Amino acid sequence: MNERAPLLDDSAVASTPVAPDHSARNMRVIWLLLAAAFVVILNETIMSVALRELMLDLNIDARSAQWLTTAFLLTMSVVIPITGFLLQRFNTRPIFIAAMSLFSTGTLLAALAPNFEVLLAARVVQASGTAIMIPLLMTTIMTLVPVASRGRTMGNVSIVISVAPAIGPTVSGIILNALSWRWMFWLVLPIALVMLVIGIRRVENVSEPKRVPLDVLSVILSAFGFGGLIYGLSRIGESGPADATAAEQSAAAMPMWIALAVGVLGLGTFIWRQLRLQRRDNALLDLRTFRSANFSVSMVVMVVSMVALFGTIILLPIYMQQVLGLEPVQTGLLLLPGGLLMGLLAPFVGRLYDRFGPKPLLIPGSVVVSLALWGLAMIDASTSPFYLLGAHLVLSLGLAFLFTPLFTSALGSVRPHLYAHASATVSTVQQVAGAAGTALFVTLMSTTTAALASDGATEVSAAAGGVQSAFFVGAIISLLAIVGAIFVKKPVDAPEGMPVGH
Numbered sequence: 001m002n003e004r005a006p007l008l009d010d011s012a013v014a015s016t017p018v019a020p021d022h023s024a025r026n027m028r029v030i031w032l033l034l035a036a037a038f039v040v041i042l043n044e045t046i047m048s049v050a051l052r053e054l055m056l057d058l059n060i061d062a063r064s065a066q067w068l069t070t071a072f073l074l075t076m077s078v079v080i081p082i083t084g085f086l087l088q089r090f091n092t093r094p095i096f097i098a099a100m101s102l103f104s105t106g107t108l109l110a111a112l113a114p115n116f117e118v119l120l121a122a123r124v125v126q127a128s129g130t131a132i133m134i135p136l137l138m139t140t141i142m143t144l145v146p147v148a149s150r151g152r153t154m155g156n157v158s159i160v161i162s163v164a165p166a167i168g169p170t171v172s173g174i175i176l177n178a179l180s181w182r183w184m185f186w187l188v189l190p191i192a193l194v195m196l197v198i199g200i201r202r203v204e205n206v207s208e209p210k211r212v213p214l215d216v217l218s219v220i221l222s223a224f225g226f227g228g229l230i231y232g233l234s235r236i237g238e239s240g241p242a243d244a245t246a247a248e249q250s251a252a253a254m255p256m257w258i259a260l261a262v263g264v265l266g267l268g269t270f271i272w273r274q275l276r277l278q279r280r281d282n283a284l285l286d287l288r289t290f291r292s293a294n295f296s297v298s299m300v301v302m303v304v305s306m307v308a309l310f311g312t313i314i315l316l317p318i319y320m321q322q323v324l325g326l327e328p329v330q331t332g333l334l335l336l337p338g339g340l341l342m343g344l345l346a347p348f349v350g351r352l353y354d355r356f357g358p359k360p361l362l363i364p365g366s367v368v369v370s371l372a373l374w375g376l377a378m379i380d381a382s383t384s385p386f387y388l389l390g391a392h393l394v395l396s397l398g399l400a401f402l403f404t405p406l407f408t409s410a411l412g413s414v415r416p417h418l419y420a421h422a423s424a425t426v427s428t429v430q431q432v433a434g435a436a437g438t439a440l441f442v443t444l445m446s447t448t449t450a451a452l453a454s455d456g457a458t459e460v461s462a463a464a465g466g467v468q469s470a471f472f473v474g475a476i477i478s479l480l481a482i483v484g485a486i487f488v489k490k491p492v493d494a495p496e497g498m499p500v501g502h
Contacts, residue, residue, distance in 0.1 A: 173332020
């Protein structure tokens with residue numbers, strides 16, 4: 001009978017650390033984590049507007065350049081599962097210091113990078129620090145914030161997780177208007193170092209560490225599983241030149257199939273091992289979180305939302321610069337209103353969630369996102385920049401109504417002892433979906449562009465057709481979010497969504 005206990009009782013257990021004499025300390029820790037997380041997550045998409053500059057400066061193509069974003073997201077998806085172990089094993093303060101130290105080191109390496117390979121490695125180091133920060137923030141909030149206030153607090157998290165990457169292109173465009181791409185890192189480095197120093201002095205330990213084992217095999221399997229899938233997606237459409245023989249095209253496509261096979265096999269084996277290890281509470285990523293139907297459905301909608309967000313963030317700058325001929329600063333400024341809109345709405349959406357629950361927000365939000373993507377699927381070589389501005393604003397409006405309810409509903413649907421694993425799972429799913437969206441959208445764009453160019457289309461028309469086809473596929477995928485949104489419930493009001501395991 002305890003397995004079906006109302007979630008409100010479980011959440012009350014989780015909120016016991018919030019005592020009057022600790023409330024000020026708890027809020028100080030949360031705000032410091034929010035500020036640091038904003039700085040590190042901003043770098044997820046700061047490279048998107050700079051892709052053209054990097055392609056010219058480092059002599060690389062679009063597929064290689066997009067790996068500066070994809071590798072960042074992929075590294076996070078591999079490292080984040082380990083944070084479930086870290087958050088249980090170590091105190092808040094040393095984890096924060098490790099995260100910001102890694103991020104600062106990667107930022108310095110990126111600023112000094114002499115070639116593409118070093119820059120890519122620096123992005124991986126940056127992402128390792130970012131990967132630790134997100135679950136640390138979410139787990140701390142779930143532990144310290146009472147149930148009745150979680151929607152409002154998660155609204156602030158939505159500002160960090162959705163707005164920071166959304167305004168990354170704007171920051172990048174403004175910097176590139178006057179300086180080289182290296183200054184995107186030189187300007188971030190002192191901010192990261194200041195946050196590190198503040199954290200060393202002010203972040204206090206709010207968790208209770210315990211000895212838990214780290215399954216190295218699970219770490220290796222997750223790397224092969226997630227890495228293989230994302231790499232395979234990025235190679236879709238690479239079948240060799242149009243005049244190549246069937247055997248040559250088959251050979252060119254072989255790395256894609258091998259990578260996808262390795263990814264599926266690695267992920268399947270990873271899941272199998274977690275199911276075995278969680279019987280002894282030794283799993284790297286405890287999958288009992290998915291016993292909650294509410295958690296599982298929220299994850300499906302989250303995947304679609306992140307594919308839409310990151311696919312759009314990577315495609316719109318390419319379209320604006322290669323097709324419309326806009327400068328990086330113009331591109332960044334056109335994308336800025338959407339990012340600001342998401343930031344302004346996030347706390348408001350959080351309060352609405354606390355009052356009305358997720359469904360009145362998720363259903364209209366998912367419909368608006370889908371409409372925006374269908375609108376972007378209609379662009380061509382002569383589309384007005386103001387049309388893009390309007391479509392991006394509509395998309396940002398819809399996403400603003402999705403992220404806060406999804407985070408809060410998903411994390412609130414599991415029992416307190418699984419919060420660390422739920423936070424790691426949410427973050428992993430989010431980053432894998434973002435990486436998959438980036439790889440998929442760019443691959444669809446590149447493949448269609450090449451096909452149109454071989455048929456005699458001009459360079460601009462071919463590029464426009466490639467972007468249009470990618471948004472068309474994204475619009476079809478977005479329909480899944482509408483269906484999923486119907487089934488997401490507020491955990492306190494829906495005890496039937498509770499996980500039944502321990």
